[in-house]
Structure formats: C-alpha cells, structure tokens
Amino acid sequence: MELFANIAHGFDVALSPTTLLYCFIGVTFGTFVGVLPGIGPLATIGLLLPITFHLPPIEAIVMLAGIYYGAMYGGSTTAILLNLPGTAASLMVALDGHPMAKQGRAGPALVMTTLVSFFAACVAIVFIAAFAPPLARFALSFGSPEYFSLMVMGLIAAAVLVRGSLVKGLAMTVLGLLLGTVGQDLTTGTPRYTLGFYPLYDGLSFVIVIIGLFGLAEVINNLALGDKRQAFTDRVPWRDLIPSRKDLRDSRFSTLRGTGLGALLGILPGAGPAISTFAAYALEKRVAKDPSRFGNGAMEGVTAPEAANNAAAQTSFIPTLSLGIPGDATMAIMLGAMMIHGLVPGPQIVTESPDFFWGLVASFWIGNLLLLILNLPLVGIWVKLLSMPYSWMFPAILSFIAIGMYSLHLDAFDVYLALGFGLLGFLMLKLRCEAAPLLLGLVLAPLLEDNLRRSLLLSRGDPMIFVERPLSLMFLVLGVGFLMLVVGPAAVKWWRERRATPARDAGE
Amino acid sequence: MRSEAGRFAGGERMRIRIADHAEFWSGVMFVGFGGAFWWIGTDYDMGTARSMGPGFLPMVLSWLLVGLGVIVLAKGLSLGSAQAVSRRGEDARREAARSGSDPWLTARALGAVAASLIFFGIALPRIGLVLSVFGLVAIASFADPKLRWPSVIVIGAVMSAVCAGVFRYGIGLSLPMWP
Numbered sequence: 001m002e003l004f005a006n007i008a009h010g011f012d013v014a015l016s017p018t019t020l021l022y023c024f025i026g027v028t029f030g031t032f033v034g035v036l037p038g039i040g041p042l043a044t045i046g047l048l049l050p051i052t053f054h055l056p057p058i059e060a061i062v063m064l065a066g067i068y069y070g071a072m073y074g075g076s077t078t079a080i081l082l083n084l085p086g087t088a089a090s091l092m093v094a095l096d097g098h099p100m101a102k103q104g105r106a107g108p109a110l111v112m113t114t115l116v117s118f119f120a121a122c123v124a125i126v127f128i129a130a131f132a133p134p135l136a137r138f139a140l141s142f143g144s145p146e147y148f149s150l151m152v153m154g155l156i157a158a159a160v161l162v163r164g165s166l167v168k169g170l171a172m173t174v175l176g177l178l179l180g181t182v183g184q185d186l187t188t189g190t191p192r193y194t195l196g197f198y199p200l201y202d203g204l205s206f207v208i209v210i211i212g213l214f215g216l217a218e219v220i221n222n223l224a225l226g227d228k229r230q231a232f233t234d235r236v237p238w239r240d241l242i243p244s245r246k247d248l249r250d251s252r253f254s255t256l257r258g259t260g261l262g263a264l265l266g267i268l269p270g271a272g273p274a275i276s277t278f279a280a281y282a283l284e285k286r287v288a289k290d291p292s293r294f295g296n297g298a299m300e301g302v303t304a305p306e307a308a309n310n311a312a313a314q315t316s317f318i319p320t321l322s323l324g325i326p327g328d329a330t331m332a333i334m335l336g337a338m339m340i341h342g343l344v345p346g347p348q349i350v351t352e353s354p355d356f357f358w359g360l361v362a363s364f365w366i367g368n369l370l371l372l373i374l375n376l377p378l379v380g381i382w383v384k385l386l387s388m389p390y391s392w393m394f395p396a397i398l399s400f401i402a403i404g405m406y407s408l409h410l411d412a413f414d415v416y417l418a419l420g421f422g423l424l425g426f427l428m429l430k431l432r433c434e435a436a437p438l439l440l441g442l443v444l445a446p447l448l449e450d451n452l453r454r455s456l457l458l459s460r461g462d463p464m465i466f467v468e469r470p471l472s473l474m475f476l477v478l479g480v481g482f483l484m485l486v487v488g489p490a491a492v493k494w495w496r497e498r499r500a501t502p503a504r505d506a507g508e
Numbered sequence: 509m510r511s512e513a514g515r516f517a518g519g520e521r522m523r524i525r526i527a528d529h530a531e532f533w534s535g536v537m538f539v540g541f542g543g544a545f546w547w548i549g550t551d552y553d554m555g556t557a558r559s560m561g562p563g564f565l566p567m568v569l570s571w572l573l574v575g576l577g578v579i580v581l582a583k584g585l586s587l588g589s590a591q592a593v594s595r596r597g598e599d600a601r602r603e604a605a606r607s608g609s610d611p612w613l614t615a616r617a618l619g620a621v622a623a624s625l626i627f628f629g630i631a632l633p634r635i636g637l638v639l640s641v642f643g644l645v646a647i648a649s650f651a652d653p654k655l656r657w658p659s660v661i662v663i664g665a666v667m668s669a670v671c672a673g674v675f676r677y678g679i680g681l682s683l684p685m686w687p
Contacts (some may be wrong), residue, residue, distance in 0.1 A: 165531070167583065171538045171576035178545050178569045185552075185562035192562055193548055216621065223617035223651045226610055391652050392663060395645040398621065399667045402628040402644055403637070403675050407683070412629030419625045423618065431534040445565075453560045461558030 007129050010358030014062060014366055022055065022063035023363055027370045030070020031378075035077045044071035045333050046210040050404030057341040058356060062363040064337055068330065069367040072313065073117065073375060076306065080109050092277040093309070096294060096301030103297055108243035110379045112251060112299065113306045114372050120259040120307040121368040124314035127263045128361050131315075132350055135267070136322040139347040144454035145465050147323075149472040151448050153479035154325045158440045160482045166490075169437050172428075176438035179204055180445020187453070199413045206336035208414055209442060211401055212421020213428070213435040219394050219401075220426045251303035254284050258304035262311030267318050280308035314364055321345045321357060324447060332443050527586035535581025542573030613653075620651035636686040637676065641668045 013019070029051070034044040048067045052060040072090075079090040080097035093113065100109040142150070155177075159169035182193040183203030194200040258280040265276035284304040285294045294301045319325050324345040326332040335345060343349070343356060350357050405414045428435055459465035466472050526532045549570055555561025624647035631640040645664035649655040655663075676683060 165580070165583070167576055167579050168531075168534055171534075171573060171580060174569050174573045174576060175538065175541055178541070178566060178573060181566050181569070188553075188562050190552060190562040192552060192566065193545070195548075220617045220621050223621070224610070224614035226613045226653070389654075391655050391659070394652070395648050395660075395663050396667055396670075398624060398648050399641050399644055399671055402625055403641070403671055403683075406629070406632055407675065410682075412632065415625055415629040419622055422621070426618070427537070428534075430530070431537065432530045433534050433537075449560075449565045452565065456557050456560060461556060463557070 004129070006133075006354070006358050007125065007362065009354065010360075010362030011366075013058065013355050013359030014362040019059050019062045019359075019363065020366070022059045023066040023367055024370055024374075026052075026063035026066025026068075027070040027367055027374055028066075030067035030072075031074045031077075031371070031375065032070070034071035034074020044074065045330060045337075046207070046215050049207055049210070049333070049337055050400075050407060052337065053340065053407070057343055058359055060341050061338060061343070061356070061360055062367075064334060065360065065363045066367045066370065068313075068334060069117075069364070069371050072309070072330070073114070073371055076113050077110060080113070080302075081106055090309075092281045092305035093302055095281065095305075096296070096298050099295065099297035100299075100302065105297065107379060108247050108299075109302050111376065112243050112247060112303055114375050114379075116251065116255050116258075116303045116307045117310040118368050118372045119255060120262060120310035121314055121365055123259050124263050124266070124311040125361060125365045127311075127315055128318060131267070132318050132322065132357075132361075135318055136347045136350040139322050142323075142347075142471070143469070144451040144458065145469050145472040146475065148448065148451040148455055149466055149475035149479070150323065151325060151444050151451070153475045153482070154319075155437070155440060155444065155448075156479040157482050158437045160486050166483075166486045168433050172433055172435065173437040173441045176441020177445045177448065178441075179209070179438070180442045181449065186446065186450060197413065199409065199411060199417075203446070204417075204442065205408060205414065206333075206439075206443065207340070207408065208405060208418045209421050210333055210336070210439065211405065212418040212423075213425035213438070215397070215401055216418060216422025217425025217429050217435075219397055220422060221429050222390060223394060224426075247299050250299040254300035254304040255307045257283060257287075258307030259311045262308030262313075263315050265308075266312030266315030276308040276312040277305040280304040310368070314361075317361065317364070321349050321360075322347050326440065326443065332439050336443055524585055526584055528584045530584070532581055532584030535577050535579070535584055538577025538580060539574050540577075542570045542575075542577055546570035546574065616653075617651045620648050623650075624648035633684065634687070636684045638668045638672055638685055639687065641671045 014023075026048075029048055030044060033048060045064070045067055048071075049064075052063050052067075055063065075090045076093050076097070079094035081101050097109045097113075100106065155173050156170075159173045160166060180203070182200055184191050184201050191201055261280050261283060262276040265279060281294075281301060281304060284298075284300045285291050288294065288298070288300065313331075316326070316331055320331045320335055322345070324335070326335045338345060343353065401418065402415055405418045406412060408414045425435060455465055456463070466476060545566060549563055549566040552563030552566065553561035554563045554567060557564075624644045627647055628640050628644045631643055642664040645667050646660055649660040649663070672685060676685060
C-alpha cells in the first residue's frame with residue numbers, strides 16, 4: 001500500500017502547526033483578494049506572491065497552495081455574482097452561475113461550488129497518489145527531443161485556448177519566449193537583450209512580469225474605467241444561502257462526471273484545467289434531458305465545470321511537477337514561485353524530494369478543506385465585500401505592489417520594470433491581447449532553448465529528429481491537432497461567409 | 509497610415525482601411541517587438557543548427573513574431589466592398605464603446621500610477637518606508653476624481669502603518685523606516 005503510505009507521508013509534512021497556519025493565512029488572503037472585482041486569480045496570486053518570499057520552501061509552497069485555492073474560489077465567487085470571470089475555467093462556471101445569482105440563488109450556487117470543489121479534490125488526490133509516480137518514471141525516459149515537442153504542444157495548447165484570435169495567442173506566446181531569452185545565455189554566458197542593465201543579467205523575473213501584466217494593468221484599467229467600473233450592491237439574504245435538496249440531487253452525477261473528466265484531462269500538459277471545464281460543461285449539456293435549461297441557471301452547469309476545474313487543478317500538478325510544464329497560467333505562476341524557492345520541477349522531484357511532493361499534494365487537499373471551513377460561514381460576507389469602494393482599494397494594492405517589487409532585490413529598478421510591464425499590460429488589455437500565453441512562453445523559454453540545443457546536438461543539426469522519434473512525433477501531432485481544432489471550423493466558416501457575402505451584398 | 513497599409517496589400521484598386529483598430533495595432537505591436545528583438549539580436553552569434561549560438565533561438569523567434577504580427581495586422585484591415593468594410597468597422601466600434609474608457613481618465617490613471625511608483629522607487633532609500641508609502645498613496649490618488657484630501661490622508665496614514673507592520677515587523681524586511 002505504497003499509495004496510502006505516500007499520502008500519509010504528505011500529511012505528515014503538511015500537517016505541522018506552522019504549515020497549517022500559513023495555509024490558513026493563504027486561503028484567507030487568497031479568497032479576500034480573489035473575491036475583489038477586477039482582480040482575477042492570476043492577479044491575486046501575483047499580488048500575494050511576495051508575502052511568501054521570506055518563508056522556508058515548504059511553508060511557502062503550502063501557503064501558495066492556500067492562496068491558489070482561495071484565489072480560485074474567490075474568482076468563482078466574482079464570476080457567479082458579477083459575471084466577471086477571471087480565468088477560462090471560471091468562465092464556464094459563470095455561464096450558469098450568474099443566471100442563478102440573478103434569480104436570487106447565488107447562495108446555493110456558492111455553497112455548492114465549495115462542496116463540489118472539496119469532493120473533486122478528495123478524488124483527485126487519490127488519483128495523483130496512484131498515477132504521479134508511474135508518470136514520473138515514464139517522464140524519466142524522455143530525451144531532449146520529447147521534452148521539446150511536449151513543450152511546443154503545451155505552448156500551442158495555451159495559445160489556442162485564449163479568448164479571441166488564435167494568431168494573437170500564438171504571437172503572444174512567441175513574444176513570451178523572446179522575453180524569456182533575456183539574460184545570460186546558459187551555455188556561452190553571452191548577455192542577451194539586457195540593454196546594459198545589470199539586474200537583467202539573471203533574466204526577467206517572473207514575478208515582476210506577472211505583477212506588471214496582470215496586477216498593475218488591472219489597476220490602471222479599473223481606474224481608467226471610472227464610473228463604468230462594475231459595482232455590486234445587491235444583498236444576498238442569509239436564509240437563501242443554503243442549497244435545497246433538489247440542488248443536491250441535481251448535481252450528484254454531474255459532479256461525478258465533472259470530477260472524472262477533470263482528473264483525466266488535468267494530466268494534459270499545457271491546457272488541463274481550462275479544457276476540462278469546457279469539456280465538462282459540454283458533456284452535461286449533451287447528457288441532459290432538457291439542454292435548454294443550460295445558460296439559464298442550471299445547477300449541473302455550475303457543479304460539473306467547478307468539479308472538473310478542481311480535479312484538474314489537482315492533477316495538473318503531475319505535469320507541472322514531473323515534467324515542469326504547467327497546466328495553465330495560474331500553474332505557471334506556481335511553477336515560477338517554486339523555482340524562486342529553489343525547487344526545480346522535473347521527473348526526479350517525486351523521488352528526490354518526496355517531502356516536498358507529497359507535502360504539496362496533501363496541502364492542496366488541506367487548502368481545500370480550510371476553504372470549505374472558512375467559506376461556508378463567510379459566503380454572505382464575501383458577497384458584502386464586493387461593495388467596498390475601489391477608491392479605498394487601489395492605494396492599498398499599489399503600495400503592496402511597490403513594496404513587494406522593491407523587496408525582491410532591494411532595488412528600485414524592479415519597481416520601474418514592473419511599471420513598464422504594467423504599461424505594456426494595459427496596452428495589451430486595450431488591444432485585446434491575452435497575456436496568459438506570454439507568461440507560459442516566458443517560463444518555458446530557457447527549458448525550450450536548452451532542449452532544442454541538445455536535440456540538435458544529438459542529431460547533428462538535423463531537425464528530423466523531432467519527427468523520427470515516436471513519442472516526440474505524437475506530441476507534435478497533438479499540437480497540430482489543437483491548432484486544427486481552432487483553425488478548422490474557423491476556416492470553414494470563413495469560406496462559407498466568403499461564398500455567402502457576394503450574394504448578400506447583391507440582395508441588400 | 510493609409511498609404512502604408514495600401515503598400516502592404518500591394519494594390520491600389522481595392523479599398524483598404526483599418527476596420528478593427530485593436531487587431532491592427534496589435535499587429536503593429538508584434539511587428540515592432542519582433543523587429544526590435546531581431547535588430548538587437550543580430551549582434552549575437554547564430555552558431556549552426558548543430559551547435560546553436562546564443563543568437564539562434566532569438567533570431568528564429570523574431571522572424572516568427574514578425575510573421576505572426578503581419579497576419580494580425582492584415583486581419584485588422586478590411587478589403588473588399590465598402591459594405592463589408594463598414595460592417596466590420598461597426599462591430600469593432602461597438603466593441604470599443606462597450607469596453608472603452610474616457611481618454612482623460614485613462615491619461616490620469618496612467619500618469620498617476622506611473623508617477624506614484626517612480627516616486628516610491630526614488631524615495632524609499634532616501635526618506636524611508638513610512639513617508640514613501642504616504643507619498644505613493646497621495647500621488648496615486650490623483651487617478652481617482654472621487655478621492656478627496658481627507659480620505660487620502662486617512663488612507664495614506666493607514667497604509668503606512670499597515671505596510672510598516674506587515675513588511676517590517678511581520679515579515680522582517682530590512683527596509684529603512686524613517687529618513
């Protein structure tokens with residue numbers, strides 16, 4: 001029963017009073033910030049990241065797990081109450097969650113998302129315990145070409161999933177990769193794109209880019225919107241907070257299906273959580289007796305994606321930790337944070353740092369449990385917090401960003417760099433370019449370059465090596481498949497429109 | 509802009525105009541970044557495919573980015589019948605109006621946020637955390653027309669105290685507190 005021994009070991013690590021305390025603080029802060037409108041889970045984690053810098057690695061990661069869950073949950077709360085989804089995942093939850101809120105049933109929706117998240121996390125943790133070690137062993141057999149192709153696939157998947165145009169998503173990914181080459185070259189030590197700034201020799205700090213692109217850009221955007229900023233004033237009465245027996249009955253099977261789908265798809269590197277919520281929602285709509293209820297406040301439409309999201313969030317730790325390829329942008333931040341603490345993900349992490357690996361897995365479960373305990377009584381209060389005026393919030397956010405950035409290296413340069421990325425992020429927001437793929441590119445660039453170099457060294461400069469090795473070929477084919485999923489239907493639509501347009505113009 | 513766009517599409521007969529400004533300027537941005545990375549990157553050794561130099565990947569990626577940028581840019585242009593052009597333009601305008609913001613407020617937000625952070629970066633090593641945070645809050649408050657001086661002073665004081673408490677005494681950062 002190695003499986004349970006591993007989980008038990010994890011709980012041993014994660015259940016010390018100090019880690020528990022940090023996890024609790026993380027969950028509280030995460031929810032508190034994540035629930036604020038205009039601050040999605042990405043920005044939340046970005047904003048709270050500096051708090052964990054000065055903790056020992058395990059405590060820091062456990063606290064991050066707490067922040068992660070808190071932020072995700074807070075994000076779902078704003079998605080449901082305000083229809084302001086911060087991630088692709090909460091987009092699906094908002095589809096039916098917000099109509100429920102409009103019908104005065106925000107309470108049941110919020111409570112059910114908490115319960116369902118917890119259930120999904122419980123299932124997924126067993127799944128990880130069972131599959132992470134074999135998968136990590138499998139990953140150990142990867143050579144450089146396989147890694148390279150896997151990363152290419154992950155990057156394509158991330159670019160495909162963004163809202164809006166595919167080409168823009170790809171361009172943002174490439175821009176991220178380019179930004180990732182800033183700093184000294186790994187093999188020759190040549191400084192690249194440092195423009196003479198010494199702090200850039202170590203490369204662009206991940207945190208600075210996140211805080212700039214997400215946190216600061218968000219603040220500037222909210223300020224620029226002025227009165228158009230969405231404010232929330234409605235109250236959710238206490239007695240309406242509890243889900244009815246029918247709600248529970250409705251969501252039994254949808255939760256199970258969502259969990260299963262999420263746990264499986266979460267293993268896909270590069271895209272797990274987002275794909276799984278889309279898939280779960282689509283599946284529910286497919287199997288429902290009356291699909292027309294979806295979009296109008298169907299409980300299954302909330303529980304299935306939420307379950308899938310949480311199960312996938314858990315299992316996406318398998319690719320994040322054992323392959324070093326994050327499942328989505330939020331995971332990319334977690335990965336960056338782990339690297340800051342000197343924990344280098346890779347197949348060996350499961351065997352070489354079992355304390356860390358299993359401790360993390362357990363802390364995710366604990367984070368979810370704390371979330372449940374904390375949020376069930378607080379649902380009403382989170383709702384009230386949404387009416388806090390932004391005028392009071394943004395000076396606080398800005399101060400935290402400024403101090404957090406300065407404290408990275410005790411250097412004002414980092415503050416200015418974050419400001420630069422903030423301005424760039426605001427520009428991208430205005431140009432409707434999603435910054436998430438850029439982030440993934442930034443994280444993966446050094447790994448990608450290293451594996452590309454090694455592969456080509458291995459093949460003596462012949463790029464066919466990526467196609468000749470079966471596993472590598474498989475990843476590339478999958479990547480192209482993702483592209484086709486988007487390009488295919490769009491091309492058909494474009495072709496039809498092109499044929500239809502002259503006719504319509506003549507008719508008008 | 510019109511002439512540049514015309515040159516790109518390579519024809520004078522068709523009507524070409526920017527139908528979707530966000531798309532067009534994103535393309536310009538990507539081409540700009542690609543070009544800049546390419547230009548600076550020409551200094552780095554390309555190496556060969558067999559042994560990649562530091563310039564290899566940046567070069568390939570810059571070209572890729574310029575290429576993708578051109579596609580995005582082209583997608584932002586409309587060519588064809590005047591009706592099709594105006595239809596796309598209409599969609600883009602509606603989208604802009606929905607998510608749009610007041611230029612004056614935007615300028616204020618950008619200016620105030622930038623100024624407050626630059627002030628903070630310069631001030632912190634010189635006058636310490638407490639006053640720097642207060643100054644940051646005061647400068648940033650220009651971004652919000654609804655904030656009046658009494659609230660600004662209260663927020664500034666509260667934030668100075670909170671930041672000092674959390675970062676200096678809570679986390680134990682060695683930041684200077686006072687001038």
